[in-house]
Amino acid sequence: MSLASSSAVSPPTPHERVASSLARQGMMNHLGVQLVSATVGRVELSLPYGDKVxxxxxxxxxxxxxxxxxxxxxxxxxxxxPEGMEVVTIEYKINFLNSLQGGQIHAIGQVTKAGKRVIVCSAEVVHIASDGQQTPCAVMQQTLTAVPQTY
Incomplete structure (x- = not known):
């Protein structure tokens, strides 16, 4: 085994990459947002009900x-x-469908199209009651761009 191949570091998985960035988000940490899953082009987050939200x-x-x-x-x-880049939102449009109490809300974000300069995504937010009943809360479409990671 060559020294070069033994010291090569594999890139982070989508879950590791998202978890690392989410840990740096003061607002999301304050609200109690949790990462449920992250795969290429799809992320699910949860937010529990509480007096902060x-x-x-x-x-x-x-x-x-x-x-x-x-x-x-x-x-x-x-x-x-690309590795070494973060993303920022250019714009988004959201339709609110319901605002419910208790339980938690989950947002599932998905890439619609990843271009050279902009990435178009959508997200669906659902309320999950304590009995497991799911109710749509919002739908969103957004445009983002990649920027150099500065940390």
Missing amino acids: TQQQGGFHGGAIGALADIAGGYAALTVA
Whole structure:
């Protein structure tokens, strides 16, 4: 075995890459966002219900729902971005469908198309009640671009 081949470091898996970046997200950590899964082009995140994420009527706040959708789509984009790059959102459009209480919300972000300059993603957010019942909360489409990683 040559010295070069024994010292080669394999690139991180999509799950490792997303988990490492998510750990640096102050807002997501503050809200309690958890990584459920990450594969090439697809990321699922969860956010438990709590007083940090509610609006005045007690349901999940639209800002929390939108942030979770944005980050799920963004991390789906990260899984297809070149190594050494991060991604930032250029824009997104979200439709809110429901705001429910209790349980948790899950966002599933998926890459629709990865181009040379922009990555288009979508995300679906669902509420999962304590009895397992799932209700759609939001759908989002976003455009992102890769930027050099600065850390």
